[in-house]
Amino acid sequence: MSDDPIPGATVARLPVYLRALASLAASGQDTVSSADLAELAGTQPAQLRRDLSYFGTFGTRGVGYDVATLRASLGAHVGEDEEWPLVLVGVGHLGSALASQFSQPPFRVVAALDVDPALVGTTRAGVVIRHQSEMADAVAETGAVIGVICTPADVAQEVCDGLVAAGVVSILNFAPTLLHTPGHAEIRTVDLAQELAILAFHESHRPR
Amino acid sequence: MSDDPIPGATVARLPVYLRALASLAASGQDTVSSADLAELAGTQPAQLRRDLSYFGTFGTRGVGYDVATLRASLGAHVGEDEEWPLVLVGVGHLGSALASQFSQPPFRVVAALDVDPALVGTTRAGVVIRHQSEMADAVAETGAVIGVICTPADVAQEVCDGLVAAGVVSILNFAPTLLHTPGHAEIRTVDLAQELAILAFHESHRPR
DNA sequence: GCGTGTGAACACCTTCACAGCA
DNA sequence: TGCTGTGAAGGTGTTCACACGC
Numbered sequence A, B: 001m002s003d004d005p006i007p008g009a010t011v012a013r014l015p016v017y018l019r020a021l022a023s024l025a026a027s028g029q030d031t032v033s034s035a036d037l038a039e040l041a042g043t044q045p046a047q048l049r050r051d052l053s054y055f056g057t058f059g060t061r062g063v064g065y066d067v068a069t070l071r072a073s074l075g076a077h078v079g080e081d082e083e084w085p086l087v088l089v090g091v092g093h094l095g096s097a098l099a100s101q102f103s104q105p106p107f108r109v110v111a112a113l114d115v116d117p118a119l120v121g122t123t124r125a126g127v128v129i130r131h132q133s134e135m136a137d138a139v140a141e142t143g144a145v146i147g148v149i150c151t152p153a154d155v156a157q158e159v160c161d162g163l164v165a166a167g168v169v170s171i172l173n174f175a176p177t178l179l180h181t182p183g184h185a186e187i188r189t190v191d192l193a194q195e196l197a198i199l200a201f202h203e204s205h206r207p208r
Numbered sequence C: 001g002c003g004t005g006t007g008a009a010c011a012c013c014t015t016c017a018c019a020g021c022a
Numbered sequence D: 001t002g003c004t005g006t007g008a009a010g011g012t013g014t015t016c017a018c019a020c021g022c
Helices: A008-026 A034-041 A045-053 A067-078 A093-101 A132-142 A153-165 A192-204 B008-026 B034-041 B045-053 B067-078 B093-101 B132-142 B153-165 B192-204
Strands: A084-089 A107-114 A127-131 A146-149 A170-173 A186-189 B084-089 B107-114 B127-131 B146-149 B170-173 B186-189
Touching: A008 A034, A008 A045, A008 A067, A008 B192, A034 A045, A067 B192, A084 A093, A084 A132, A084 A153, A084 B192, A093 A107, A093 B093, A093 B192, A107 A132, A107 B192, A127 A132, A132 A153, A146 A153, A146 B192, A153 A170, A170 B192, A186 B192, A192 B008, A192 B067, A192 B084, A192 B093, A192 B107, A192 B146, A192 B170, A192 B186, B008 B034, B008 B045, B008 B067, B034 B045, B084 B093, B084 B132, B084 B153, B093 B107, B107 B132, B127 B132, B132 B153, B146 B153, B153 B170
Parallel strands: A084 A107, A084 A146, A107 A127, A146 A170, A170 A186, B084 B107, B084 B146, B107 B127, B146 B170, B170 B186
Antiparallel strands: none
């Protein structure tokens, strides 16, 4: 019941629930119903209850959920207790944006790499940018566990290979290309233009 | 069979197929099997054939698909023939990155807005940044159809309201917050940190 | 009474496996 | 023979609806 297989769709919603809980906590609310929390998270109440049921029993019937308790429990399951050191490869505009976005707990950018000599030596999110050729050293020294690729698409595969070789097995890829990997690293590709294309599809099929 | 309801999951894969087809076309290949195209797109052959079947019959049994024909047909369904004018709100690092990413056909950034006086008047992707207060005018003058929100989370909702008021009904939101809308505009929220959290979840549940 | 937790029904999506056609 | 197109099967995710406990 605790580490049975959690549906991927449920995992994807956990961060949303956590954010909603954080804002409830910030506004001083200490109890919340599945209806209200679902509303905040953009889901259905039944969906929310089902999702939570994979992790245990948190609510009180007739009352709802204790915000602080639920938040702590979910947070622990998502790994919010540990700190996740990231290595960022490619520090153009996108990389710079992510450097700050991804420096909030439980994440922290501990290394940033680029090939541009003009960028090497400058700072992002409190980290000095090093040259990409130092990847293996940078990963070893900082203990980075998750790699974030923000390079152009044509070099993303070799960057990915380098990260895997350096021991990074979780990779978030923002380059619009499919990455292949020898071992079983986990790679998630976020394709920004894809979302836009989906929007265009719906727009062009909109009933007029 | 042509405009029956297309599964959302299929729609989400179309951009991937189109990119794969583009790279095949670029490399001079004029025919491709479902197995090869699926490989390039990171899917299963049966999946690919099923997806294509929603749009018609494109292949030749025993042979495969004509790259150019398939590409043109899918492209038409996705709206690649028209040009989609975008209005970009919030031109920090993320907005700047998207300005260039989103200026490739069939998309074009036709207006960019920000509140920072230091940014107003400067140029991104060939467009001069205007002050956010001119949103209604900017949309009206440029005919922007899709809005892209790259502002901080705390102002995203009012930006969203402004866009809807200006007549923009398709919105891509990169601020980490849930947007509500009065009418039935279509809003897709891309939460960059969410993907990272999913990665952390898997990493912390990785068998050791 | 009220809201959770959950079996059961449902809808959606993916995969299999093979008939059908070049 | 080779590969597509697709009914049928299987799997995954969502919603219903109600028993249960505060």
